[in-house]
Amino acid sequence: MPHSPDASPDKASLRAIALARRAALDAPTRAAAAEAAADHAMAWLGEVAGEIVSVFSPIGQEIATEPLIRRLRAAGAQIALPVVLAPGKPLIFRLWEPGVELVATAGPGRMRIPAPPESAPAVAPDVLIVPLAGFDARGHRLGYGAGFYDRTLALLRRAKRIEAIGYAFAVQQLPDVPDEPHDERLDAVATDAGIIRVVAED
Template identity: 80%
Template sequence: MRPLTDAQLDKASLRTVALARRAALDLPAREGAAERAAAHAMAWLGEVKGEVVSVFAPIGGEIATDPLIQRLRAAGADVALPVVLEAGKPLLFRLWEPGEELVPSIGPGRFSIPAPPETAPAVSPDVLVVPLAAFDARGNRLGYGAGFYDRTLCLLRRAKRVEALGYAFAVQELDAVPAEPHDERLDAIATDAGLICPAED
């Protein structure tokens, strides 16, 4: 087994800090935050009619996405959810209709990811609404260490213009998140406190 780098060790400690903040939020705070974050996300997304927007089914205390999904569908977007095929591979995306039963796919650590069934059509999203453990104002993101979204964004961005919108509670923001060469930056982050749009380098 390879020893962990300083950046990986730093990421692990920062992830712990941000996730502890997230876990401390009570239910009323979470519900209100999800509604506000959804409104901020839609303000950034703008016209989404006819676009495929990948959202995520929350796991492990992540911000609820139901309010955002409702707004996306009302605005005419096609909603997709990610599917984990196997560790070390990019994500697949399948269309999803609210009310359609989700099935578990493998996820980071002990989690499984709720995903559409194999019968749902596979699609290439125009926008990815990305879950995260932590983020900073420069658009750097900390996931859960499995690298699914970094691999997926790298692949999709080579093929076409794809926007990545981080989606989280404001308490998950850190002063700085270490960025490694393989890390894919976010185009914006929507939280309950507002929008963060990183400046171009």
């Protein structure tokens, strides 16, 4: 059941707290955490050979995804990356083959996001590795306010079973993230501290 916005701090305040914690991590800690989170994510995902897994290109101080991509490719998964089409629209996903150079594309606000070129095939992923600013143990995430992943997950989940895994540093966990009816919950969150398994809510 959605939480009342009056029952806890607003999303902007919580996002600022989580991002400040993330920013405080030093480079060696970040590198070790990315390797640990990749191991936890792979243990959770299990057999991925032949599956299409959408990962994200880290922006700014987001957790590195290269260690996870390396493990996924070694396990036989195909890698896709999200592409922003326009504000207010769901994301699409394009395959990213080894050796293909990424190009800068429009993201939320003034952000530029590395993505496969337009010549790369568009695909429907089986698994989404989802970036986030903050998260809680109920599987609710704080993004960056543009709503891309909520719209995208809602669309994909109407078509088939999609596994959505949040991916972040453990310090980004919050006690409680306010949720609204349009918010799409994660199935799990992988961090350097382990996997948070999300339990279905009544």
